[in-house]
Amino acid sequence: MQLQELGSSTWLSPARVAAIEKLLASTPLGREIVSVKIWAPGGRVVYGENAGQTFPVTDDQEQAWKGVVWSDITNLQDHENASQRGRFTRLIETYVPMRIEGSDRVIAVAEFYQSTAPLDAEIAVAQRRSWAVVGLTTLLAYVLLSGLVRRGSDTIARQQQALQEHVGTLESVLAQNAELHGRVSRAAARNAAHSERFLMRVSSDLHDGPAQDLSFALLRLESLAVHAAGHAQAERALHTVEHSLESALREIRAIATDLRLPDLLGLGLREALERAIRDHRRRTDIGASRDGLLPSLAPSGGAAPPGTQLDAGPLPADVPLPVKITAFRIVQEALNNAARHAPSPAGVTVTAAVQEGWLILQVLDHGPGFTWGGEALEGHLGLVGMRERAESLGGTFTVTLRPQGGTCVEARLPLRPEETDV
Numbered sequence: 001m002q003l004q005e006l007g008s009s010t011w012l013s014p015a016r017v018a019a020i021e022k023l024l025a026s027t028p029l030g031r032e033i034v035s036v037k038i039w040a041p042g043g044r045v046v047y048g049e050n051a052g053q054t055f056p057v058t059d060d061q062e063q064a065w066k067g068v069v070w071s072d073i074t075n076l077q078d079h080e081n082a083s084q085r086g087r088f089t090r091l092i093e094t095y096v097p098m099r100i101e102g103s104d105r106v107i108a109v110a111e112f113y114q115s116t117a118p119l120d121a122e123i124a125v126a127q128r129r130s131w132a133v134v135g136l137t138t139l140l141a142y143v144l145l146s147g148l149v150r151r152g153s154d155t156i157a158r159q160q161q162a163l164q165e166h167v168g169t170l171e172s173v174l175a176q177n178a179e180l181h182g183r184v185s186r187a188a189a190r191n192a193a194h195s196e197r198f199l200m201r202v203s204s205d206l207h208d209g210p211a212q213d214l215s216f217a218l219l220r221l222e223s224l225a226v227h228a229a230g231h232a233q234a235e236r237a238l239h240t241v242e243h244s245l246e247s248a249l250r251e252i253r254a255i256a257t258d259l260r261l262p263d264l265l266g267l268g269l270r271e272a273l274e275r276a277i278r279d280h281r282r283r284t285d286i287g288a289s290r291d292g293l294l295p296s297l298a299p300s301g302g303a304a305p306p307g308t309q310l311d312a313g314p315l316p317a318d319v320p321l322p323v324k325i326t327a328f329r330i331v332q333e334a335l336n337n338a339a340r341h342a343p344s345p346a347g348v349t350v351t352a353a354v355q356e357g358w359l360i361l362q363v364l365d366h367g368p369g370f371t372w373g374g375e376a377l378e379g380h381l382g383l384v385g386m387r388e389r390a391e392s393l394g395g396t397f398t399v400t401l402r403p404q405g406g407t408c409v410e411a412r413l414p415l416r417p418e419e420t421d422v
Contacts, residue, residue, distance in 0.1 A: 039111060064096065
């Protein structure tokens with residue numbers, strides 16, 4: 001109301017100036033205001049410290065002339081604020097457009113300067129409250145997280161303790177298992193030695209008992225042949241008996257020879273396998289030799305039969321005696337089975353190789369072939385014995401049908417049975 005006369009006048013009357021000063025002095029808002037300027041169009045000050053002076057219109061004042069209330073914190077760098085710069089470093093500067101009553105036409109702009117102290121105090125209070133909230137929130141989160149971490153740590157500690165107990169139990173079980181395995185291996189070796197000694201006694205008993213009796217019977221038949229001379233029927237009967245006794249004597253001597261284990265202690269693994277082949281060649285017509293190493297076993301006037309060979313890579317010479325005995329017996333029995341069930345002009349191939357501490361033995365024949373599932377078969381009782389020999393050392397034994405025909409007898413034997421896991 002005090003500024004309406006600026007709609008028709010370029011200056012405020014002294015009465016209006018006095019009314020404005022009284023209003024500022026008697027109201028709470030007026031006491032908070034540091035300085036007031038009233039601007040007329042063109043940047044002329046019509047009320048305030050710089051009344052009568054003209055200054056450039058600032059961007060903030062320009063917004064007020066467009067009808068916008070504008071407020072900001074000023075650093076008092078404008079020319080019209082020279083008097084305040086000595087007392088304040090910054091103030092709240094507010095531009096308010098003044099309109100003619102009942103119209104939107106702006107006739108003046110009132111500029112108010114307020115101290116920032118109340119605002120700074122409120123900001124400080126708000127900051128302290130914010131920091132208090134942040135601190136309390138952080139403390140609460142820390143307490144919650146500490147509880148979670150403590151429970152997690154306790155759970156981990158319990159699990160670690162349980163794991164250590166399980167590991168200790170497992171180590172104890174493994175140690176017991178290793179001890180038991182060592183005992184089993186040593187027992188298997190002792191059992192193999194006992195079995196070989198028993199077989200040697202049986203061999204000696206066969207040689208000194210039934211074989212001698214049959215030999216004596218054959219000698220007696222020769223004396224009886226004189227009395228049967230001229231009697232055709234008696235001669236035929238004596239001939240039949242003599243043939244049967246000779247066949248039985250050969251069988252008993254062959255069995256006694258097979259039962260008696262040769263001295264393998266001074267032989268390497270390769271020599272033990274060659275010995276098994278050599279003994280087999282002496283008893284059968286099936287070739288099972290190693291080309292170039294056993295020329296004495298080749299047929300007279302020629303080389304060994306085609307495909308009958310010991311195909312062996314580098315083999316260790318120093319292996320435990322139970323391994324040599326088992327390898328010898330398996331090859332011996334497999335060759336006997338091949339001669340009995342799968343005779344072939346192509347002969348038999350024996351392969352031997354070492355892979356990662358294991359001896360891989362294969363006896364390959366060219367017969368009809370079959371796959372053995374581990375059951376006891378009539379006429380194949382030796383398969384069970386070979387499997388038991390291999391498994392007593394911690395090895396494996398399989399019999400499978402070869403894709404190209406024939407049978408593959410394979411034994412996997414540990415070169416160091418005492419180090420093999422069971």
